[in-house]
Amino acid sequence: MFESLSTKLQNIFSKLKTYGRLNEKQVEEVLREIKLALLEADVNFKVVKSFIAKVKERAVGVEVMKSLTPAQQIIKIVNEELIDLMGGAPGKITFAPKSPTIYMLVGLQGSGKTTSAAKLANYLKTMGKKPFLIAADIYRPAAIDQLESLGKELSVSVYSDRKSNKCEEIVRSGIKQGIAKGSDTIIIDTAGRLHIDDEMMDELENVKRAVRPHQILLVVDAMTGQDAVNIAVSFRDKLDFDGLILTKLDGDARGGAALSIRAVTGKSIKLVSLSEKIDSLQIFYPERMASRILGMGDVLTLIEKAEATINKEEAASLMERIQKQEFTLNDFLAQMQQIKSMGSFDQVLGMLPKLPGSSKNAFSGVDEERIKRVEAIIKSMTQEERKDPKTMNGNRRLRVAKGSGTTTSEVNRLLKQFSETKKMMKQFSNLGSRAKISRKISPFFNF
Amino acid sequence: MINRLKDGLKKSREGFLGQFTGLFRGSLLDEDFWESMEEILIQADVGICATTKISNELRGLAKKLNIKDPEELKELFKKEIVKLLTINNDNLVDGGYLNLLLFVGVNGVGKTTTIAKMAHKFINSGEKVIFAAADTFRAAAIEQLQEWGSRLGVDVIKHQRGGDPAAVVFDAINAANTRKADIILVDTAGRLHTNVNLMEELKKIKRVAKNELSKGLVKTVLVMDATTGQNGILQAKLFNEALNLDAIILTKLDGTAKGGIVIAIEEELKIPIWFVGVGEKPDDLQNFDPQVFVEALFE
Ligand SMILES: Nc1nc2c(ncn2[C@@H]2O[C@H](COP(=O)(O)OP(=O)(O)OP(=O)(O)O)[C@@H](O)[C@H]2O)c(=O)[nH]1
Ligand SMILES: [Mg+2]
Numbered sequence: 001m002f003e004s005l006s007t008k009l010q011n012i013f014s015k016l017k018t019y020g021r022l023n024e025k026q027v028e029e030v031l032r033e034i035k036l037a038l039l040e041a042d043v044n045f046k047v048v049k050s051f052i053a054k055v056k057e058r059a060v061g062v063e064v065m066k067s068l069t070p071a072q073q074i075i076k077i078v079n080e081e082l083i084d085l086m087g088g089a090p091g092k093i094t095f096a097p098k099s100p101t102i103y104m105l106v107g108l109q110g111s112g113k114t115t116s117a118a119k120l121a122n123y124l125k126t127m128g129k130k131p132f133l134i135a136a137d138i139y140r141p142a143a144i145d146q147l148e149s150l151g152k153e154l155s156v157s158v159y160s161d162r163k164s165n166k167c168e169e170i171v172r173s174g175i176k177q178g179i180a181k182g183s184d185t186i187i188i189d190t191a192g193r194l195h196i197d198d199e200m201m202d203e204l205e206n207v208k209r210a211v212r213p214h215q216i217l218l219v220v221d222a223m224t225g226q227d228a229v230n231i232a233v234s235f236r237d238k239l240d241f242d243g244l245i246l247t248k249l250d251g252d253a254r255g256g257a258a259l260s261i262r263a264v265t266g267k268s269i270k271l272v273s274l275s276e277k278i279d280s281l282q283i284f285y286p287e288r289m290a291s292r293i294l295g296m297g298d299v300l301t302l303i304e305k306a307e308a309t310i311n312k313e314e315a316a317s318l319m320e321r322i323q324k325q326e327f328t329l330n331d332f333l334a335q336m337q338q339i340k341s342m343g344s345f346d347q348v349l350g351m352l353p354k355l356p357g358s359s360k361n362a363f364s365g366v367d368e369e370r371i372k373r374v375e376a377i378i379k380s381m382t383q384e385e386r387k388d389p390k391t392m393n394g395n396r397r398l399r400v401a402k403g404s405g406t407t408t409s410e411v412n413r414l415l416k417q418f419s420e421t422k423k424m425m426k427q428f429s430n431l432g433s434r435a436k437i438s439r440k441i442s443p444f445f446n447f
Numbered sequence: 448m449i450n451r452l453k454d455g456l457k458k459s460r461e462g463f464l465g466q467f468t469g470l471f472r473g474s475l476l477d478e479d480f481w482e483s484m485e486e487i488l489i490q491a492d493v494g495i496c497a498t499t500k501i502s503n504e505l506r507g508l509a510k511k512l513n514i515k516d517p518e519e520l521k522e523l524f525k526k527e528i529v530k531l532l533t534i535n536n537d538n539l540v541d542g543g544y545l546n547l548l549l550f551v552g553v554n555g556v557g558k559t560t561t562i563a564k565m566a567h568k569f570i571n572s573g574e575k576v577i578f579a580a581a582d583t584f585r586a587a588a589i590e591q592l593q594e595w596g597s598r599l600g601v602d603v604i605k606h607q608r609g610g611d612p613a614a615v616v617f618d619a620i621n622a623a624n625t626r627k628a629d630i631i632l633v634d635t636a637g638r639l640h641t642n643v644n645l646m647e648e649l650k651k652i653k654r655v656a657k658n659e660l661s662k663g664l665v666k667t668v669l670v671m672d673a674t675t676g677q678n679g680i681l682q683a684k685l686f687n688e689a690l691n692l693d694a695i696i697l698t699k700l701d702g703t704a705k706g707g708i709v710i711a712i713e714e715e716l717k718i719p720i721w722f723v724g725v726g727e728k729p730d731d732l733q734n735f736d737p738q739v740f741v742e743a744l745f746e
Binding site for chain 1: 554594679
């Protein structure tokens with residue numbers, strides 16, 4: 001439904017041939033697309049507005065770095081600002097100066113508190129701590145059973161009192177028991193509630209007052225829309241929570257809510273949850289979140305890597321050959337080897353942006369094994385054949401397949417892929433800007 | 448009922464509505480007007496696509512009908528959204544046969560609670576209901592449904608945790624036949640629409656149900672949380688592609704979220720919205736009435 005942000009930006013900038021300083025019109029055009037991308041990612045409307053204003057201020061008049069296109073330059077700025085807005089540093093779990101450290105999990109219904117409580121317990125366990133769980137959700141049917149069952153799986157003790165309907169009392173006794181058992185970390189699972197439900201919010205405030213948790217963590221569903229800000233502000237005003245756990249990030253939600261909450265409340269995102277598995281709680285990294293929100297994979301890291309890895313002259317001469325339509329299978333091979341030298345293949349692939357509305361990127365389905373086979377095929381071809389694949393008739397294809405230990409259909413596929421790549425590159429070179437030749441990065445990674 | 452929904456919506460929409468009334472009170476239909484209108488929709492999670500579409504439509508209409516009065520445009524605006532949300536809503540179940548409703552959705556949206564609410568509703572109209580505990584994955588999911596079963600007096604057909612959900616459904620159909628039940632409500636585990644294996648699992652459940660019951664008697668209901676942002680469109684799309692949805696139920700409208708995502712979904716997919724959830728109790732389920740929904744938005 002939506003073109004990816006990078007495609008859009010590429011379209012805008014394919015029209016531009018000039019370098020130098022970014023002018024206001026260029027910046028505005030790009031920022032419009034970025035604004036839409038942020039809104040699509042569920043970043044709160046007001047946050048988007050002030051964010052864009054800030055980026056604009058920074059971008060207009062900026063000298064475009066030689067190694068980047070204007071689009072890349074602006075994205076770089078956007079990316080930096082996004083990371084900055086999300087606190088810059090990775091999330092951190094802290095401990096009270098005096099044991100036990102008490103964490104209290106709060107949030108709306110269905111945001112994932114109970115599961116997160118168990119995951120946090122597991123996380124603390126792997127850090128060598130001795131966690132303890134308190135089941136303080138006395139409202140949702142079987143909520144206590146759920147935490148007890150998870151506790152059993154983890155071999156972590158769970159305190160509950162099915163007879164009591166006083167949350168505060170349960171938590172107090174729970175903490176006593178946790179301390180008696182020698183636990184150094186105690187996690188309180190509370191019932192989900194609406195931030196506008198005064199009675200229920202009072203309950204949390206009372207628990208807070210009674211046990212003074214070291215950290216109150218707001219658990220937020222990554223799929224939350226524009227309302228995330230209202231929710232977070234209400235919870236902050238009532239409880240002044242300390243940080244966020246962002247759940248259900250394993251889907252394809254961009255997770256803009258996290259950014260909004262951070263921007264509006266100043267509370268940082270500590271941990272993220274990436275699957276239903278018990279060990280799926282991870283430290284939050286602002287860079288990853290920034291590229292996720294932009295929907296561009298870890299493009300900038302990739303650009304940097306590409307810049308560092310790819311030999312400048314080699315790349316320049318490759319560009320020239322592309323321009324002159326002399327791109328051959330040898331170059332294709334060299335490209336693949338360059339991709340490989342950038343790091344493990346999976347790692348590089350993981351950095352590429354996902355295709356819009358899909359969990360795949362353009363290279364999904366290509367694996368290291370496949371690259372190896374492609375290499376073998378090209379190496380079984382004569383230099384002549386590599387320069388002019390049109391000479392590859394049926395017999396030759398068969399020979400190459402045998403020689404490389406592959407099949408003719410694989411050979412066919414490669415030749416087809418090559419001719420498509422060549423076509424794509426021709427379009428590229430037709431844009432024909434001088435600037436593009438001097439660009440250091442591989443044509444595979446252009447915006 | 449209408450008043451309750453209005454009340455619920457009102458609480459949440461003061462900010463939203465404040466903007467609207469202010470907006471329509473102005474007299475000039477200049478670009479600022481349209482822009483702020485778009486902003487309002489975006490803030491209600493309607494999303495860029497649907498917002499642009501609605502806005503363009505209204506710009507066209509305003510021009511064609513030569514409307515200069517913002518109040519008048521407000522009425523048109525309502526009509527336009529009501530039009531989007533009005534979808535032929537068939538009977539939920541066929542009387543005289545055994546019906547099966549399969550509830551699906553991402554984690555934590557309110558599937559199990561909605562099942563309890565639906566059961567309450569059906570029981571009140573004299574139908575015999577059976578629960579199938581086909582969430583065999585989440586800890587204590589079976590216990591949760593059982594608790595509702597005992598509160599509402601509904602039999603629960605269940606297997607062990609970790610069992611095959613399709614087998615649970617198969618057994619539930621047999622049990623329903625012997626016990627002469629009218630409706631089976633199937634609770635499934637929450638899953639992300641992007642998880643291919645788990646979506647296949649749902650397809651299998653549906654296949655089994657369709658083998659046992661004639662086709663029209665098996666219906667699939669997507670449960671969607673009103674706080675959902677733009678990801679809701681992908682949810683609806685992928686669940687629909689996999690299962691051919693018959694209905695949507697929008698939960699948690701008692702919060703401050705506007706639920707505008709359904710406008711975007713309906714704009715594209717035209718799946719009937721059966722009910723809205725407005726709380727955690729069995730009777731916190733209301734008919735979805737587009738007119739009321741939109742009226743409440745604009746109040
Ligand atoms: N305020 C409010 N809460 C709701 C509504 N519907 C469900 N809930 C609450 O949301 C939470 C999750 O509901 P469940 O019914 O367990 O959700 P589910 O989709 O079955 O969850 P999983 O099976 O874990 O995927 C519970 O605390 C419910 O009480 C509603 O309409 N309004
Ligand atoms: Mg459930």
